[in-house]
Amino acid sequence: MEEKEKIKGTVLSVRGTKTLVLANSVQYYILLDRKDDYIGEKVLFSPAEALAMPSYLFAIAAMAEDDLPATLDSIKDNWFKSFKDN
Secondary structure: OOOOOOEEEEEEEEEOOEEEEEEOOOEEEEEOOOOOOOOOOEEEEOHHHEEEEOOHHHHHHHHHOOOHHHHHHHHHHHHOHHHHHO
16 A cells, blocks of 8 residues: 655644644645644654645634634535536
């Protein structure tokens, strides 16, 4: 079985079971369902288990959401439905 690509990053923030990670000094990711992460820790994860963030500000806003998966579903269902109709 082939080893999938892994990303190494540093934990910047932890809120509940969400972890904000900085990789390659410019890429932000949120990892969900984490329990034992701590700020400053180096973590290794696969791209498939992470939510890539378009910016630091977006990542901070996403970390503040109590139910991030539901919020992302709401954005997908409501904000972008006008594109489906065209």
